[in-house]
Amino acid sequence: MKHxxxxxxxxxxxxxxxxxxxxxxPGYDVIRNILANDFKGKIYLVNPKGGEILGLPVQPSVGSxxxxxxxxxxxxxxxxxxxxLRECIDKGIKHFVLSAGGFAExxxxxxxxxxxxxxxxxxxxxxxxxxxxxxxxxxxxxxTSTFFPLGKIRRGKVSYIAQTGNFATHSMKYILTGEHFxxxxxxxxGNKIDIEESEALEFLGEDPETNAIIMYLESIKRPRRLLExxxxxxxxxxxxxxxxxxxxxxxxxxxxxxxxxxxxxRLVDGFLRQAGIVRIRDYTHLxxxxxxxxxxxxxxxxxxxxxAPSGAMLVCLSDLCIRVGLDIPELAPETVKxxxxxxxxxxxxxxxxxxxxxxxxxxxxxxxxxxxxxxxDPSIDAVVPILMLTKDTGIPHYSFIxxxxxxxxxxxxxxxxxxxxxxxxxxxxxxxxxxxxTFFEIEEPFEILSILVRCARAMNRP
Amino acid sequence: MKHxxxxxxxxxxxxxxxxxxxxxxPGYDVIRNILANDFKGKIYLVNPKGGEILGLPVQPSVGSxxxxxxxxxxxxxxxxxxxxLRECIDKGIKHFVLSAGGFAExxxxxxxxxxxxxxxxxxxxxxxxxxxxxxxxxxxxxxTSTFFPLGKIRRGKVSYIAQTGNFATHSMKYILTGEHFxxxxxxxxGNKIDIEESEALEFLGEDPETNAIIMYLESIKRPRRLLExxxxxxxxxxxxxxxxxxxxxxxxxxxxxxxxxxxxxRLVDGFLRQAGIVRIRDYTHLxxxxxxxxxxxxxxxxxxxxxAPSGAMLVCLSDLCIRVGLDIPELAPETVKxxxxxxxxxxxxxxxxxxxxxxxxxxxxxxxxxxxxxxxDPSIDAVVPILMLTKDTGIPHYSFIxxxxxxxxxxxxxxxxxxxxxxxxxxxxxxxxxxxxTFFEIEEPFEILSILVRCARAMNRP
Numbered sequence: 050m051k052h053x054x055x056x057x058x059x060x061x062x063x064x065x066x067x068x069x070x071x072x073x074x075p076g077y078d079v080i081r082n083i084l085a086n087d088f089k090g091k092i093y094l095v096n097p098k099g100g101e102i103l104g105l106p107v108q109p110s111v112g113s114x115x116x117x118x119x120x121x122x123x124x125x126x127x128x129x130x131x132x133x134l135r136e137c138i139d140k141g142i143k144h145f146v147l148s149a150g151g152f153a154e155x156x157x158x159x160x161x162x163x164x165x166x167x168x169x170x171x172x173x174x175x176x177x178x179x180x181x182x183x184x185x186x187x188x189x190x191x192x193t194s195t196f197f198p199l200g201k202i203r204r205g206k207v208s209y210i211a212q213t214g215n216f217a218t219h220s221m222k223y224i225l226t227g228e229h230f231x232x233x234x235x236x237x238x239g240n241k242i243d244i245e246e247s248e249a250l251e252f253l254g255e256d257p258e259t260n261a262i263i264m265y266l267e268s269i270k271r272p273r274r275l276l277e278x279x280x281x282x283x284x285x286x287x288x289x290x291x292x293x294x295x296x297x298x299x300x301x302x303x304x305x306x307x308x309x310x311x312x313x314x315r316l317v318d319g320f321l322r323q324a325g326i327v328r329i330r331d332y333t334h335l336x337x338x339x340x341x342x343x344x345x346x347x348x349x350x351x352x353x354x355x356x357a358p359s360g361a362m363l364v365c366l367s368d369l370c371i372r373v374g375l376d377i378p379e380l381a382p383e384t385v386k387x388x389x390x391x392x393x394x395x396x397x398x399x400x401x402x403x404x405x406x407x408x409x410x411x412x413x414x415x416x417x418x419x420x421x422x423x424x425x426d427p428s429i430d431a432v433v434p435i436l437m438l439t440k441d442t443g444i445p446h447y448s449f450i451x452x453x454x455x456x457x458x459x460x461x462x463x464x465x466x467x468x469x470x471x472x473x474x475x476x477x478x479x480x481x482x483x484x485x486x487t488f489f490e491i492e493e494p495f496e497i498l499s500i501l502v503r504c505a506r507a508m509n510r511p
Numbered sequence: 512m513k514h515x516x517x518x519x520x521x522x523x524x525x526x527x528x529x530x531x532x533x534x535x536x537p538g539y540d541v542i543r544n545i546l547a548n549d550f551k552g553k554i555y556l557v558n559p560k561g562g563e564i565l566g567l568p569v570q571p572s573v574g575s576x577x578x579x580x581x582x583x584x585x586x587x588x589x590x591x592x593x594x595x596l597r598e599c600i601d602k603g604i605k606h607f608v609l610s611a612g613g614f615a616e617x618x619x620x621x622x623x624x625x626x627x628x629x630x631x632x633x634x635x636x637x638x639x640x641x642x643x644x645x646x647x648x649x650x651x652x653x654x655t656s657t658f659f660p661l662g663k664i665r666r667g668k669v670s671y672i673a674q675t676g677n678f679a680t681h682s683m684k685y686i687l688t689g690e691h692f693x694x695x696x697x698x699x700x701g702n703k704i705d706i707e708e709s710e711a712l713e714f715l716g717e718d719p720e721t722n723a724i725i726m727y728l729e730s731i732k733r734p735r736r737l738l739e740x741x742x743x744x745x746x747x748x749x750x751x752x753x754x755x756x757x758x759x760x761x762x763x764x765x766x767x768x769x770x771x772x773x774x775x776x777r778l779v780d781g782f783l784r785q786a787g788i789v790r791i792r793d794y795t796h797l798x799x800x801x802x803x804x805x806x807x808x809x810x811x812x813x814x815x816x817x818x819a820p821s822g823a824m825l826v827c828l829s830d831l832c833i834r835v836g837l838d839i840p841e842l843a844p845e846t847v848k849x850x851x852x853x854x855x856x857x858x859x860x861x862x863x864x865x866x867x868x869x870x871x872x873x874x875x876x877x878x879x880x881x882x883x884x885x886x887x888d889p890s891i892d893a894v895v896p897i898l899m900l901t902k903d904t905g906i907p908h909y910s911f912i913x914x915x916x917x918x919x920x921x922x923x924x925x926x927x928x929x930x931x932x933x934x935x936x937x938x939x940x941x942x943x944x945x946x947x948x949t950f951f952e953i954e955e956p957f958e959i960l961s962i963l964v965r966c967a968r969a970m971n972r973p
Contacts, residue, residue, distance in 0.1 A: 073903070155857055198903035215821030219929040222901050227932030267826055293826040330834075332827045333952040359677030364729055364755040365794045372792075395617055439684050441535070441660035467681040470689030489951075490795040 054244065054252040056144045057178060058187035058234055060119035061090045063194075064142065066111060066133045067124035068094035070102045075148060075196035076124045077102065079184070085200045086191045093118060111136035120144045122184075122194050127151035128158075130180065131165045138173050146194040147180035152240055154181055163242060170243050182239030183214030186221075188232060189258045195237075197222075205231030206260040207339045210249045212238050212267050216335070224336060229481035230343035233258040245270040247278045254282030261342035261504075263335055264290040264326075276324050283325030287342060287504035290326045291335055292317055325507040329500060337488065341497045344486045345461040347505040348430035352376045353498060354423035356404040356416065358437040358467055362491065363401045366435075369492055373499035377401055378428045387422035391415060400429075408437055413445030417453070424457045431461045431501075433494045438472035447476045451483045461501060463487075463494035516706065516714040518606045519640060520649035520696055522581035523552045525656075526604065528573060528595045529586035530556035532564045537610060537658035538586045539564065541646070547662045548653045555580060573598035582606045584646075584656045589613035590620075592642065593627045600635050608656040609642035614702055616643055629704050644701030645676030648683075650694060651720045657699075659684075667693030668722040669801045672711045674700050674729050678797070686798060691943035692805035695720040709737040716744030723804035723966075725797055726752040726788075738786050745787030749809065749966035751800055752788045754779055787969040789962060796962065799950065803959045806948045807923035809967040810892040814838045815960060816885035818866040818878065820899040820929055824953065825863045828897075831954055835961035839863055840890045849884035853877060862891075870899055875907030879915070886919045893923045893963075895956045900934035909938045913945045923963060925949075925956035 063083070069076030076096075080103050083092060094102055099109045108114055111133060121142040123133050127149050134145065152163040163180065170177055178185060184194035188204035197218035203225060209232060211217055217237040224230070234256065236249045246266060253259045262282070269275055269292075282288060321328045329338060353375045357363045370377050380388070380400045388398035391407045391414070402423065408415030416434055423429050438444060454462050464480065464487040466473040477487040488494045525545070531538030538558075542565050545554060555576050556569045563569060570576055573595060583604040585595050589611050596607065614625040625642065632639055640647060646656035650666035659680035665687060671678055671694060679699040686692070696718065698711045708728060715721045724744070731737055731754075744750060783790045791800060815837045819825045832839050842850070842862045850860035853869045853876070864885065870877030878896055885891050900906060916924050926942065926949045928935040939949040950956045 078903075151857070198901075211823070213821065213823040215823040215929070219821065219899060219901065222930050223932060226930075227935075265823060267823070291827065293823070293830050331831075331952075331954050332824065333954055359675065359681065361673070361675040361677040361727060361729070361755070362794065365753065368755050369793075395613070437681060439660075439681065441540075467677075468684050468688075470685060473689075490793075492793050492795055 052252045052255050054176070054248065056119050057176075057185060058192070059190040060144070060192065062093065062118045063088070063090060063120045063122060063192075064093040064095060064111075064114055064118045064137070065122045065124060066095045066137065068096045068102055068107060070096070070098070070100065073198075078198045079122060079124060079148070079194065079196040080105070082193050082195055082199055086188075086193055086202060088192045090119070090192070111140060114140050117141040120146070122146045122148060124148040124196065127155070127162050127180070131162060131169060134166065134169055138169070138175060144176050146178045146182065146184055147239075148182060148184060148194070148196055150181040152180050154240060163240065167242050177243040178236070179239040180242065182237040183217040184237055186217065186232065186235040188234075199225060203231030204233070205343045206233055206258070207343045208232060208234040208236070208253045208256070208259040208262050209339070210236045210238065210246055210253070210262065210264040212246075212265060214239075216265055220336065224339070228336065228340055229478075230340045232339075241270050247271050247275040250275065250282055250288070251278045254278065254286060259286065261287045262289070263339050263342070264288065265335060266290060266292050272320065276320065279324035279326050283507050285508070287347065287508060288326045289329055289338055289500065289504065290321060291329050291332065292321065325510060327500060327503040327507055334497065334500065337493060337497050338500050340486045341461070341463065341501060344484045345463070345501065346459055347501050347508070348461050348498065349459070349505070350376075350430045351499075351502040352378045352428055352430045353433060353495070354380070354400050354402060354426070354429045355433040355435065356402040356419050356423070357435040358405045358408055360403060362435055362467065363403055366491065366495065367401060369495050373495055374502065375495060375499055380423065381426050381428060384422050384426040388419060391418045409442065412437060412443045413449055416445065417449045420450075420453055420462070424453060424460055429460070431463070431498055433463050433465065433498065435491055436464060436466050436476065437468055438466055438476060439468040440472070444472055447479045450480050450485050454485045461498065463498055465489070465491045465494050467491070514714045514717050516638070516710065518581050519638075519647060520654070521652040522606070522654065524555065524580045525550075525552060525582045525584060525654075526555040526557060526576055526580045526599070527584045527586060528557045528599065530558045530564055530569060532558070532560070532562065535660075540660045541584060541586060541610070541656060541658040542567070544655050544657055544661055548650070548655055548664060550654045552581070552654070573602060576602050579603040582608065582656075584608045584610060586610040586658060589617070589624050589642070593624060593631060596628065596631055600631070600637060606638050608640045608644065608646055609701075610644060610646060610656070610658055612643040614642050616702060625702065625704060632705050639705040640698070641701040642704065644699040645679040646699055648679065648694065648697040650696075661687060665693030666695070667805045668695055668720070669805045670694060670696040670698070670715045670718065670721040670724050671801070672698045672700065672708055672715070672724065672726045674708075674727060676701075678727055682798065686801070690798065690802055691940075692802045694801075703732050707732040709733050709740045712737065712744055712750070713740045716740065716748060721748065723749045724751070725801050725804070726750065727797060728752060728754050734782065738782065741786035741788050745969050747970070749804060749970065750788045751791055751962065751966065752783060753791050753794065753797055754783065787972060789965040789969055791962060796958065799955060799959050800962050802948045803923070803925065803963060806946045807925070807963065808921050809963050809970070810923050810960065811921070811967070812838075812892045813961075813964040814840045814890055814892045815895060815957070816842070816862050816864065816888070816891045817895040817897065818864040818881050818885070819897040820867045820870055822865060824897055824929065825865055828953065828957065829863060831957050835957055836964065837957060837961055842885065843888050843890060846884050846888040850881060853880045871904065874899060874905045875911055878907065879911045882912075882915055882924070886915060886922055891922070893925070893960055895925050895927065895960065897953055898926055898928050898938065899930055900928055900938060901930040902934070906934055909941045912942055912947050916947045923960065925960055927951070927953045927956050929953070
């Protein structure tokens with residue numbers, strides 16, 4: 050049985066109330082986005098001016114629409130939204146995205162309109178995303194209601210729930226231009242007058258297109274319900290959350306306030322732990338964790354091996370592992386023997402692996418044999434190569450890393466670099482589209498691996 | 512009066528004992544590096560084979576060298592090093608870089624040779640950098656003794672002291688290929704049988720070419736002396752240190768050990784605080800702090816204003832500011848008025864600055880006027896714009912940021928981005944060479960600013 054929110058993600062027909070012929074208006078860009086994503090359903094446009102926009106005919110009023118369209122996107126000013134909503138309901142539309150801002154987040158007048166919308170929802174039993182949302186996206190259905198110009202959105206297995214517009218707009222832009230992973234669903238909740246995070250999470254929990262869920266929330270509307278849903282979903286799929294909302298920090302950064310926030314923050318910590326949701330702290334990790342979850346299996350446990358071309362890095366990164374809760378176990382004697390076989394006798398191999406001398410006999414050989422040895426070790430759950438890339442010491446064929454990732458599908462490999470930025474970018478552009486994530490800063494694979502370990506623990510909790 | 516280590520950084524003549532004609536051998540690459548940096552002094556090469564290397568004549572023995580060469584770089588195997596050293600001393604050389612490894616860090620035999628070297632140093636009063644060092648660099652004198660192939664090294668005002676080779680090799684390679692700042696001096700200490708961190712710091716403290724000092728240490732050889740030197744130097748120049756050395760972590764990540772390390776680590780914390788040295792934790796910050804110190808003044812206090820194009824970012828970054836000890840003060844009424852003047856009336860401007868609506872009337876205008884307003888506010892010490900860059904909303908002329916940096920030379924501006932990676936790279940390549948640092952991840956400007964604040968506090972401590 051389909052989830053009651055499914056229609057939002059696989060509409061067969063959509064009406065855009067407030068379609069615009071003016072380039073770079075939201076009512077124009079939303080159409081451009083829908084076309085850029087090759088939406089296969091029917092598209093109806095409404096604007097009193099009629100005519101044609103981007104080759105599609107425009108209806109002069111909602112009344113001219115056929116009955117029973119799946120989804121209405123109302124992209125009109127706040128004060129015109131309730132009337133348009135009523136007209137759409139009269140035409141049998143039951144699911145809506147309300148894009149405009151200017152409601153409760155704006156002023157008293159907007160709050161009254163929002164109240165009116167809430168009344169309509171209760172009375173008519175329709176379902177609403179927003180208002181004040183930057184829309185939603187469903188790549189398996191090649192559909193989006195986003196009005197921020199994004200073009201074709203890459204398909205992937207990770208879904209995002211974001212309270213505010215930024216994620217669905219600029220951060221998605223960054224993912225599309227700077228990263229090599231895609232998304233399944235993106236849900237911008239906006240003012241949450243109807244659909245809120247617990248229902249969105251419930252949908253994604255059942256969604257076969259979604260393997261992992263990442264949430265950005267500033268407030269939790271129905272904590273009890275979210276706890277109930279999350280406790281169940283998080284046993285099947287990793288769920289990560291950036292929960293901010295220490296808004297007092299923005300106003301008064303006094304120590305007293307910080308202390309108060311820290312206390313409240315501990316409550317949030319406890320709540321999320323109970324819910325099986327893994328909390329993260331950095332906005333950047335919303336993106337990097339999304340990349341990792343798109344490409345990698347979860348590690349069995351927290352036991353990492355890493356291979357670095359420098360003693361300094363081995364030491365610094367060992368410190369970091371401890372800080373983020375990763376274990377660096379001793380290797381099996383057979384593993385040590387294999388590592389010793391590729392290394393000059395004056396270096397005693399152990400975990401973490403000083404790969405410098407082995408790699409100086411051949412970068413690819415050193416890293417390939419070294420990585421294979423530790424990947425074969427039953428006491429190792431994940432491997433991070435710090436790949437030495439400078440023309441002077443030789444550039445390897447990057448594909449050996451992809452081959453190792455295929456050979457050890459149950460062990461995450463997270464790649465980072467040391468050396469020449471040009472080759473770092475080159476390596477990234479080769480191996481990421483083939484499913485091996487890379488990270489420019491050497492701390493990041495460890496920080497992200499630690500998030501994956503916490504996800505695995507949450508899923509396997511008693 | 513010149514510091515006793517000055518000769519290392521401005522030699523007028525250098526002899527390379529162990530010069531090699533074989534491409535990619537250290538004894539070859541060191542010559543290539545010296546030539547690539549346009550060293551103006553005399554270069555003497557020694558190799559029993561004689562002949563010519565890279566157009567320079569080769570002497571068959573140390574005995575054939577003229578008397579009184581300033582600096583000898585001995586790049587021979589460990590066991591041949593003492594004999595070569597004695598021969599050089601006989602020719603009046605008093606300053607040496609001993610490049611080879613294979614000493615105490617290697618085995619018993621190497622330790623005995625190292626002991627022999629120590630004896631020679633005591634007996635003859637010579638000065639030695641290394642052994643087991645990747646060399647040193649002095650861009651004001653266009654000189655380097657580094658054998659890792661780096662080519663021309665960019666000149667700057669920050670100097671590095673690194674215990675191990677990695678910094679002078681791969682990390683320098685990254686700085687040269689991926690960043691837009693340069694260095695004054697880089698000192699690879701190696702096994703520290705003579706010159707150690709306190710003397711290197713003392714030299715850099717007096718060095719007019721060095722404005723800031725960044726250290727990477729795993730051990731401290733003479734803590735009392737370092738404390739004494741650092742307490743004085745840190746009142747005049749910022750000194751930052753990544754002190755790792757929790758090497759037990761590499762072997763046993765057990766909780767018990769972690770606790771023990773944490774205790775020991777607190778001692779290191781206290782030591783560095785007393786010394787006025789700002790401790791950092793991430794390897795990546797060695798590079799990013801170097802960039803910031805190369806380009807920026809230190810902030811007067813910790814009061815930051817930032818401008819973000821998204822409510823989510825404002826909230827997340829406010830949390831981050833509190834976490835790293837930055838204050839987000841209220842703005843003066845005049846500042847608020849200026850901000851309100853460029854913003855639609857429905858957004859109430861305050862600190863941090865929601866620049867979205869202002870910028871959507873014109874990216875450059877919004878950020879320029881917004882930044883100028885907060886830069887003019889006497890309660891603000893530093894400004895971070897999160898610059899919105901996507902073609903769809905318009906790409907500004909990046910130069911306005913450089914102009915603002917010139918207009919407010921006493922207030923650090925650290926730039927980060929939201930949007931399209933292509934334009935982020937473009938902006939970076941325009942403004943960094945003109946002295947405004949950029950950071951790809953939105954957390955980094957705040958983390959680095961917090962380091963600068965700690966530097967300023969250390970310099971102004973009672």
